[in-house]
Structure formats: C-alpha cells, structure tokens
Amino acid sequence: MEKKIRLEITATGEIRAKTIGMNDEECLDYVEILESLLDAETVDSKYTEEFLLAQQLQYQEEQTPVEQQMEVKGD
Amino acid sequence: MSLSLTLIPIAIAASSVVSYALQDKIEEGIYYKIDTNLKDENILTEALKNRGCNVSLDKRQIESTLGNVEIVFQRQEDDTISAVFHKDIPLKDAEEFVKNTHEEYTRIVQQKTYHKLVERAKNEGLILESEKRNEEDTIVLTFQVGE
Numbered sequence: 001m002e003k004k005i006r007l008e009i010t011a012t013g014e015i016r017a018k019t020i021g022m023n024d025e026e027c028l029d030y031v032e033i034l035e036s037l038l039d040a041e042t043v044d045s046k047y048t049e050e051f052l053l054a055q056q057l058q059y060q061e062e063q064t065p066v067e068q069q070m071e072v073k074g075d
Numbered sequence: 076m077s078l079s080l081t082l083i084p085i086a087i088a089a090s091s092v093v094s095y096a097l098q099d100k101i102e103e104g105i106y107y108k109i110d111t112n113l114k115d116e117n118i119l120t121e122a123l124k125n126r127g128c129n130v131s132l133d134k135r136q137i138e139s140t141l142g143n144v145e146i147v148f149q150r151q152e153d154d155t156i157s158a159v160f161h162k163d164i165p166l167k168d169a170e171e172f173v174k175n176t177h178e179e180y181t182r183i184v185q186q187k188t189y190h191k192l193v194e195r196a197k198n199e200g201l202i203l204e205s206e207k208r209n210e211e212d213t214i215v216l217t218f219q220v221g222e
Contacts (some may be wrong), residue, residue: 003220007192011212012216013184015082022220029079037096037195038188040082 005030015040048055085114086184088155107166108149108157109173113180118187119148119156122179146172189214 001021008016017034019027028045031042090130096192113119125132128139137148137156146169147159158176160169172180196203200221207215 004204005218005220007218009185009188009192009214009216011178011182011185013084013087013181015084015188017080017082019078022077024078027177030078031080033199034080034082036101037192037199038082038084039086039191040084042080043083044081046079048079058199 005034007034082186084188086113086118086187087181088112088114088153105162105167106159107162108159109153109169110151110157111173111177113156113177114154116148116150116156118180118183119176121183122176125179125183126176141172185214189216192216 003022003026004020006018006020010016015034015038017030019030022030027047031045035041102120115134120130120137121130123137123139126141126143130137130139132138135149139146139148144164145161148156149159158173193197193203196218201218202220202221204217205215206217208213
C-alpha cells in the first residue's frame with residue numbers, strides 16, 4: 001500500500017491529519033514532523049479502526065499455536 | 076494502517092473553549108473585556124486592518140478604531156489576547172465585532188498554514204498529490220510519502 005498523508009486545514013485554523021499505509025512507528029514519527037511543518041501542536045491523536053483491527057489480527061496470529069496456524073493455512 | 080491527528084497552530088490557544096466568554100467587568104465597570112483564544116498580535120493586527128480598522132501596536136496592547144469606536148486588545152497571563160470595550164458599546168455589538176475579527180484571524184491562519192506546509196513539505200520528502208477546497212472552506216491536501 002502506498003504511503004500517504006492526508007491533511008485538512010479548516011477555516012477555523014484546526015488541522016486534521018491522517019497517515020495512510022504506514023506502520024505504527026512511522027505514524028508516530030510523523031506526529032513530530034507535522035508539528036514542525038505546520039508550527040502547530042497535537043491536541044488529539046488516535047489510531048483508526050483499520051489500524052486497531054490489523055493490530056488485533058496480528059496479536060491473534062501471534063497467540064495461535066504454530067500447528068493451528070499451519071492447519072488454517074492448509075485449508 | 077493509519078493514525079488520525081488533530082493539531083492546532085501555535086497562533087491559536089489549544090483551549091477547549093473556542094468561543095468567547097464575557098469576563099468580569101474591569102476597571103470599575105468603565106470597561107469590559109471579551110476573552111478570545113487568539114495569541115499572535117501580528118496576525119490580529121492584519122485581521123483588524125483587513126476589517127477596515129485603524130490599528131496601532133505598542134508593547135503592551137493593540138489599539139484599534141473602527142469609525143468612532145475604540146477597541147483595545149490586551150495580552151493576558153495565559154498568553155491569549157482579550158478585547159476591551161467601553162461600557163457604552165452594547166455587548167451584542169462587541170461580541171459581533173470579536174466574532175468577525177476571530178473569523179478573519181482564523182482565515183489568515185488557514186492561509187499561512189497552507190503556504191507554510193506547501194513550502195516545507197518537499198524538504199520532508201512529501202510530494203503533493205492533490206489539493207482541493209471543499210464546501211466547508213476546508214483545504215484538503217494529500218501527499219505521497221517518499222521512501
């Protein structure tokens with residue numbers, strides 16, 4: 001997936017930013033970069049639903065015994 | 076995977092109270108003030124001039140006149156700027172004046188933020204892919220992230 005950043009600069013001066021296609025460490029790197037680029041401070045941040053879902057799936061895979069994983073993959 | 080952020084330019088106080096609140100009348104009731112979340116006196120001066128005010132800026136305050144009405148802006152301890160009005164000016168008119176000035180101020184902040192971003196993005200490896208202004212007057216920009 002191509003890595004992108006989508007920014008919305010509202011008429012009230014607020015800026016909303018969304019990183020797309022990045023892993024968690026890369027996402028966090030961009031918090032500081034965006035603050036510096038925009039002369040702004042972060043007042044709220046949250047991972048999107050898709051990110052949390054991906055993390056949950058990864059966790060489940062890590063918890064699943066190797067044999068079970070092989071069985072699933074075998075299907 | 077993605078992360079959503081909300082950022083506030085340093086020219087605007089990151090306060091949960093975005094609107095204005097009437098504060099205690101000051102100087103024995105001769106003047107009253109309306110607090111704002113505005114912080115940058117240069118942008119405020121520009122906003123006032125755009126609204127047709129005559130503006131003079133000294134170390135402690137901004138004095139502006141619109142017609143025969145004098146309005147003083149003073150920096151507060153929390154670094155925000157409040158508007159001070161004579162008691163003869165109706166509160167409704169004062170609130171309207173502050174509201175319109177606030178809108179002009181944030182419009183300037185929006186433009187400055189946009190120009191700053193477009194100028195600086197390349198240095199961070201961000202390539203502008205698309206930009207548009209939507210019906211809510213929000214500027215939407217998408218950048219590709221270079222490897």
